[in-house]
Amino acid sequence: MRRFGFLLIGLAVLAGNRHLDAQGIIDVEIMPVDRTGNPVVRLSSVVHTTINGRIATIEIEERFRNDGGIMAEGSYLYPMPRGAVFTDFSLWIGEDEVKGEMMTADEARTIYENIVRKLKDPALLTFEGHGLIRARVFPIQPGETRKVVLRYTQVLPRAGDALRLSYSIGPRERNGRSRGSGSGFVDAFSYWVTIPDAGNIGTPYSPTHPIETSTRGDALEITLDPDATGNVEVFIPLRTGLVGTSLITYAPGGQDGFFMLLLAPPVREEGTMVPRDLSLVVDVSGSMSGEKLHQAQAALDQALGTLGEHDRFRIIAFSSTVRHFREGYTPATRENLLEARRFVQNLRANGGTNIEGALNAVTDVPETDERLSLIVFLTDGLPSVGEQQPEQLAALAAARRGNARIFTFGIGHDVNTYLLDRLAVEGRGSADYVAPGASVEHAVSNLLGKIEHPALMNLRIVSSPVDLIQTYPIDMPDLFFGEELVVFGRYSGRGSGQVVIEGESAGVPVRFTATADFPATAHDNEFIPQLWAARRIGQLTRTVRLEGPSEQLIEEIRDLGLAYGILTEYTSYLVLEPGMSGDPVPVDEIMQRNEAAGAFAPAALQTGRARFDDAKASADMAAVGSVAEAEEAVRNRTIALAKRADKDAGRRQSLAPKVESGRLFVDRDGVWTDATHRHTAEVLEVVAFSDAYFALVRAIPELTPYLTVGDEVVVAGKDISIRIGADGETTLSPGTVSDTALRFRGL
16 A cells, blocks of 8 residues: 655755655745755644544644745645545645645656655655645745645545554654654644544554544544654554454565454443453562662552452562462452552562462462453562572463463563563463663553453454464453454465454353455555564564574574564674674574573573563564554664673674664665675666666665665665665666566565
């Protein structure tokens, strides 16, 4: 699917070379005489979408100011989205309504390419194939501000059983200072969606950006962070029963395809509520004294506040000994909760760490199928009392947990990551790691907000028209009201039909389906492979720590990291060491290096800063739900590995790697080189912004995002790599362009 968006071109930009801002285009036709002044800048963009049925009405309001020294005049250009309906279209500049000139995709392409040539910046090429509205801009005097308001309607496409809303913010310029609503960008940005009648809408989900949802009466609102950038995708499930479902695919051809399955219950609680048994287990050993204990107490207080009238709870505090609030489960009445809060506030930190006693205490009550049993386990240290071997402690919990879900929180660098990961894996929960100085309360409250209102338990896919493989999460977690469940995986073969999911609600079996098409080739939804790869890498790196390394595991982690732009401890050698050829480090050498560095430590030694960072990276990767989260996890991992390399080798890398659209680029002697490029590969060299350059972009549009990485860039294809820079071919014959496109795609 093609995305749409806007870009701003200011006066001084026409003479310079920098990334374009997002939103509207002002193509200035009168050039400034004094180029020392500031360009025309976009002050703000406010985007509001209202959805009724499948019709989206979009209104964009933008403000531009001439910060230059002379009058500016030109055209306002707007790249139109595919499928836009112009029955409700208007364009206002100031107080005057003007009529825009509709231009075809071919006419628009010429304009886009001309602007790209002037700016020496490829960002506009992302609008290849789009139409264009062009309207005359009234003169903008120095210091004057103009407001542009654009309105149109669009029929939203269906994606399985969901509506799909797309919007392109594009790149935005940072200025190091705040303007408008406190953002660090030059412009202020606001984006929200209103669905007036949301009675049959499931929980919205964005695979690209974190979103916030809220309800006002029957209306649902979706908002983006004001610092958001890039291309936005939002799926709005249409619910016919308890759960809305949607399944979309990406199939590159010649290999197994990828899929994303979205299960979305209502935002509000409806139908039969599954009662919870919530066990809160907190470490109160001496090392928890001070701020750690205060935050843990606040987290427990929040947890108690999430309990409903049908829920029950336990509080177990452990140090050298184990202390119960009460024996067994306590009903969540107002009086009991008030007494429990007093118990929490009176907790004091002292003594050793008896994890064995805590695990025995929390697993000594039988579970029931009608209730969802949840265990939240917080600790900041290593076991020092009773059983101290993490393998034995994990086996103990696995044997006795019953149907309970276990969620662990490791606070600080002294925790044993093997133990916490094993507890979470055995308990079908998750492990989270809170760095020194970070908020324990915030981490726990995030989890509690997600597991407050259970909808379905014991979910599983029971049938599909094709073979579904390598799905993540491996075991589908429970589904909660107001929280979507997203499964990424691969599929083998092709076909269409129903994907059938079964589960339980308060002990009663339920079944629902997702209508799906699994094609042999499909190039929409290109975000799916990166999110699948992030989750798989998270799972594989955790498997290495829990079960030990193997050459097959390390090779797959390394190759996935290189192919999908995800830095791991097994790809870091390639990007953190200067002077390397760019070919993958042999697996046996990776094994030797990591073993020498202690990365393959036995269970009892998996503690300390490095192991903490590795475990947190795996947990973050395994849980990513959006491209933005994946990119944040990659950035954090890059920083951690770079610091470790600096410390170990006593030197610094030249430039940090870049990730663009799921590919990793490394600085090789001033050339940003695709990490999957091999030095033995054939390379076609092309001069940037030449006729050959634009011919390749038209023939291979998937090249476009990678051209923004740097002035000199090498992009790897299947059978040929393409280098864009100052040297090379300026023209290519149609046959050469066609042949290059086929070889780049491996066809």
